[in-house]
Amino acid sequence: MENAGKEAIRSDGVKYRGIKAMPFVIGNETFEKLGTIGTGSNLLVYLTVIFNLKTITATNIVNIFNGTCNFGTLIGAFLSDTYYGRYKTLGFASISSFLGMLLLFLTAAVPGLHPHQCGTGRCLGPTGWQMAFLLTAFGFLVVGSSGIRPCNLAFGADQFNPNTESGRRGINSFFNWYYFTYAFAMMVSLTAIVYVQSNVSWSLGLAIPAILMFFSCALFFAGTKLYVKQIPTGSPLTQIAQVIVAAFRKKRVQLPKQPWPLLFNHAPPNSINCRLSHTEQLRFISKAAVVMPEDKINSDGSSANPWRLSSVQQVEEVKCILRLIPIWVSGSIYYVSVVQQQNYAVFQALQADRRLGYTSFHIPAASYIIFAMLSMTIWLPFYDRILVPLLRKVTGKEDGLTILQRMGIGIFISSLALLLSGLVEHKRKTLALTKPTLGVVPGKGAISSLSAMWLIPQLALSGLSEALAPIAENELFYKQFPENMRSIAAAFFFMGLAGSSYLSSFITSGIHRITGWLQEDLNHGRLDNFYYSMAMLEFLNLGCFLVCAKWYKYKRACNDTNLAVEVNQIN
Numbered sequence: 001m002e003n004a005g006k007e008a009i010r011s012d013g014v015k016y017r018g019i020k021a022m023p024f025v026i027g028n029e030t031f032e033k034l035g036t037i038g039t040g041s042n043l044l045v046y047l048t049v050i051f052n053l054k055t056i057t058a059t060n061i062v063n064i065f066n067g068t069c070n071f072g073t074l075i076g077a078f079l080s081d082t083y084y085g086r087y088k089t090l091g092f093a094s095i096s097s098f099l100g101m102l103l104l105f106l107t108a109a110v111p112g113l114h115p116h117q118c119g120t121g122r123c124l125g126p127t128g129w130q131m132a133f134l135l136t137a138f139g140f141l142v143v144g145s146s147g148i149r150p151c152n153l154a155f156g157a158d159q160f161n162p163n164t165e166s167g168r169r170g171i172n173s174f175f176n177w178y179y180f181t182y183a184f185a186m187m188v189s190l191t192a193i194v195y196v197q198s199n200v201s202w203s204l205g206l207a208i209p210a211i212l213m214f215f216s217c218a219l220f221f222a223g224t225k226l227y228v229k230q231i232p233t234g235s236p237l238t239q240i241a242q243v244i245v246a247a248f249r250k251k252r253v254q255l256p257k258q259p260w261p262l263l264f265n266h267a268p269p270n271s272i273n274c275r276l277s278h279t280e281q282l283r284f285i286s287k288a289a290v291v292m293p294e295d296k297i298n299s300d301g302s303s304a305n306p307w308r309l310s311s312v313q314q315v316e317e318v319k320c321i322l323r324l325i326p327i328w329v330s331g332s333i334y335y336v337s338v339v340q341q342q343n344y345a346v347f348q349a350l351q352a353d354r355r356l357g358y359t360s361f362h363i364p365a366a367s368y369i370i371f372a373m374l375s376m377t378i379w380l381p382f383y384d385r386i387l388v389p390l391l392r393k394v395t396g397k398e399d400g401l402t403i404l405q406r407m408g409i410g411i412f413i414s415s416l417a418l419l420l421s422g423l424v425e426h427k428r429k430t431l432a433l434t435k436p437t438l439g440v441v442p443g444k445g446a447i448s449s450l451s452a453m454w455l456i457p458q459l460a461l462s463g464l465s466e467a468l469a470p471i472a473e474n475e476l477f478y479k480q481f482p483e484n485m486r487s488i489a490a491a492f493f494f495m496g497l498a499g500s501s502y503l504s505s506f507i508t509s510g511i512h513r514i515t516g517w518l519q520e521d522l523n524h525g526r527l528d529n530f531y532y533s534m535a536m537l538e539f540l541n542l543g544c545f546l547v548c549a550k551w552y553k554y555k556r557a558c559n560d561t562n563l564a565v566e567v568n569q570i571n
Contacts, residue, residue, distance in 0.1 A: 015228075021159040024223025026181055028094065029152055031216035033185030034193070035101055035209035036141070040066075042194050042205075042366040044346050048443065050108060050202055051126050051134065052115045055444075055520050056512055059343055060505045065138050066339075067501030070494040072146025077491035078237060080147070086155040086487075087229040093147025094220055098213040100140030105206040107134050118442050150491045158228050190370040198364035236485045242306045243318040246288035249308060253290050255283055263289040266301045267313045273483045274555070276316035281323065281553060289315045317482040320555050324480060326548040328496050331407070331473045333541040334465075335500035336507065337414045337534050341421055341462055342369055343504075344527060345455055350441050351522050352428055352452035363452065371456045375463030383467070403476045404549040410469025411545055415538040417461035422531035424454050425522070432523045445521030480555050507534075 043065070047058035080089040107113045113133050115126050126134070197205025263286065267275060278286065288310040296304035303309040349365035356363055391400030401409075432448035439447050474493055481489035511530060512518040519525030 021223055021226040021228075022156070024219050024226065025152075025156045025159065028090075028216045028220035029156075030181040030185055031212045031219065032094065032097065032148060032152075033182055034189055035212035035216065036097065036145075037185055037189040039101070039104070039189075039193070039197075039206065039209045041190055041369055042197050042364075044343060045198060045350075045364075045366055046108075046202065050114050050117075051130070052118055052123050052443065053125065055347060056508065056518055059508055062343070063339065063501045063505040063508070065142070067498040067505070068142050069145035069498075070149075070496075070501065071498035072142055073150045073491040073494035073498075074488075076146040076148075077150040077487040080151050081232055081236070081487055083232055085230050085232050086151040086158065087224075087227055089147045090151050090155055091220060093144045093151075094213075094217045095144075096140045097144025097148065098210070098217050100137050100142075100144055101206070101210040101213045103133065103137035103140060105203070105210045107137060108202040108206050123443055149494055150487050153490070154487055155227075158230055159226075186373050187370065190367050190373070194364045194366045198366065199362070236482065236488065239306075239314055240318050240321065243285065243288045243310045243314050245307050246310045247285050247315075250287040250290055250292070251284070253287050253292070255286055255290065263312050263315075264291050264295075264303065264309055265289075265313070266297075266303070266311045268302070273313070273317065276313055276320075276555065278312050279316060279319060279553065282319045285315055285319055285322070286312075320480055320482060321485075323552055324477065324492075327404070327407075327473070327476065327545070327552065328492065329499075330411070330541055330545040330548060331469065331493075332496040332499040332503065334411050334414060334469055334538070334545075335497055336504050337418055337538045338462060338466065339500055339504040340508070340534055341418060341458065341531070342372065344530075345369065345421070345459060347444075347522060348425060348428060348455060348527070349452045350447075351432065351445060352448050352450050352455070353438055354452045365452075368452060368455055368459060371459040372463030372466065375460040376467040379464055379467040380471075403472045403479075404552065406468045406472040407476070408542065408545055408549060410465040410467070410472065411538065411542045413461055413468065414465040415535050415542060417458050417465060418531050418535035418538060420461060421458040422528040422535070424450075424458055425528040425531060427454070429523055429528065443520065445523045448523075507537075 043062050044058050047053045047061060048055060051058075053061070076089060076093065080086050084092075107130070113130055115124050115130065193205060193208055196208065263278065289312050291309065295309040298304050303311070306314075345368060346365045349363075349368045354362045354365065388400040391397070395401065428448045428450040431450045432446050435449050437446035438449060441447060470493075473496070474490075477489040477493055478486065481492070508518065511533065515526070515529070517526040517530045
C-alpha cells in the first residue's frame with residue numbers, strides 16, 4: 001500500500017488521489033451509518049412508545065419505510081448513471097438524510113409533534129399533523145438512502161486508478177475499510193445510541209444521529225477538490241429495453257438451428273464488458289440478434305436501429321440479468337423471514353427479562369439485534385480462513401462452495417432459526433401466563449420471567465444465515481451483471497430487500513386479520529404459530545431455490561484480454 005496513496009496521473013491528465021481522498025469518503029460513510037443504523041433499528045420502539053402506535057401499525061410503517069428506501073435505490077442508480085454522476089447524487093442524498101434526521105429529532109424534542117405518553121387513562125394516538133411531520137422526516141430519509149446506498153461503495157473505488165497495481169491494491173484496501181466501518185457503526189449504534197434513546201432520552205438519542213449526519217455531510221463536501229468524479233454516459237437500462245423490444249418485434253422469426261454464426265455479432269471496441277458467446281437458454285431473446293433484410297448496418301458495423309436489431313453481446317448481457325430474476329425472487333422471500341424475525345425479536349425482548357445477570361441494568365430491546373451481527377462477523381473470518389481451505393480439498397472448488405450453494409445453505413439455516421424462534425416464544429409466553437411476572441410494559445402486557453438471553457440462539461442463527469445468503473447474493477449480482485451495470489446490480493439487490501419489506505407487511509396484515517395471532521400483548525397472541533408459518537414458507541422457498549439453482553448457468557469469467565479499458569469519461 002505504500003504507493004497507493006501517491007497521486008496517479010492518467011494519460012488524459014486526471015489525478016487519482018487515492019488514499020488522500022479516503023478520510024473524507026470513509027468519514028462520510030462512518031458518520032452516516034452511525035447516524036442511521038441505530039435509529040433505524042429502534043424505530044419500532046420509538047413508534048410504539050413515543051407515538052403510541054399499535055404494534056401491527058408500527059411494524060407495517062417500518063416495513064414500508066425500509067422497502068421504499070431499498071426500492072428507491074433503483075431510481076438513485078438510474079439518476080446517477082444517466083444524469084448527475086455519483087458525486088452529485090451522494091452530495092444531494094447526504095443533505096437529504098441530514099434533514100430527515102433533523103426532522104425526526106424534532107418529533108421527539110418538541111412536545112407538540114408527538115402524542116402525550118400513555119398513562120393510567122386512555123392512550124391517545126398521534127394527530128394527523130403529527131403523523132404528517134413524522135412521514136415528512138421519513139421522506140427525506142428515503143431520498144437520502146436512495147442515493148447513498150447504490151453509489152457510496154463505487155464512489156470510493158473511483159478514487160483509485162484501476163489500471164495500476166497500486167491502484168488495485170488501494171481499491172482492495174478501501175473495501176476492507178468500508179466493511180470495517182460498517183461493522184463499527186453497527187456496534188456503536190446498536191449499543192450506545194440505542195441505549196441513550198431507550199434509557200436516557202429520545203430527544204438526546206435522536207439529536208446525536210442528526211449531529212453525526214451533519215458531520216457526514218461536512219466531511220464529504222470538504223474533500224470535493226480531491227475527488228475523481230465520473231461523468232455519466234447514459235443508463236444501460238435503455239439497452240435492456242432495446243433488446244427486449246427487438247425480440248418482441250421478431251417474435252415470429254425462426255432461429256436457425258445453428259444460430260451463432262448467423263446472428264449479428266457486433267461489439268463496440270471501447271466496451272468494458274466481457275465478451276460473451278451465444279447461449280441456448282432463453283432462446284426467445286436471441287431473436288433480437290437475427291438479421292432481417294430490412295435491418296440497416298452503419299459503416300462502423302453497429303446497428304442503425306437498435307430497437308430492431310441487437311448484437312449477440314447485448315442479447316447475452318440481457319440474458320445474464322434475466323437468469324438472475326428467479327434467484328432474486330427467492331432472495332426476496334428469504335429476507336421476509338429475516339425482517340419478521342428481527343422485528344418481532346424486539347417485541348419478544350420487550351416482554352422478557354432484559355436484566356444483565358443479577359444487576360439492575362436492562363439491555364435495550366433493540367440492542368439484541370447486535371447478536372445477529374456478532375454471529376455474522378465471527379463466522380466470516382472463520383469461513384474464509386479455516387473452512388474454505390478444508391472445503392477446497394473436498395470439493396476441488398477455489399472458493400470451497402459455489403455462490404449458489406452458500407446462498408442455499410443460508411436459506412436453510414434461516415428456516416431453522418424461525419423454528420427455534422417459535423419454540424423460544426412458546427416458552428416465554430408460558431412463563432408469562434403461569435409464573436410470577438416482572439412487571440408490565442405500558443400498552444403491551446406482562447414481562448415474562450424468561451431471560452431475554454434465550455433470544456441469542458435464534459438471532460445467532462439469523463446472523464449466520466445473513467453471513468451466507470445475502471452476501472452470496474450480492475457477490476452473485478456483482479459478478480454476473482454486465483460490468484457497466486455494477487451500480488444497477490447494487491440497486492437490484494436493494495430492490496429485493498424492498499420487495500421483502502412490502503411482502504412482510506402484506507403477510508403480517510393478512511395473518512393477523514385471518515388468525516389474530518399478532519396481538520399488542522404477545523402473551524395473548526400466538527407469535528409462536530406465526531414463526532412456524534414463516535418457517536414453512538421458508539422451506540417452500542428453499543425447494544424453489546434449489547430448482548432455480550439447478551437451472552442457472554454462470555457467466556464465464558473475463559479473460560485478461562477482455563478486461564476494461566476506461567469505463568467512463570472522468571473530470
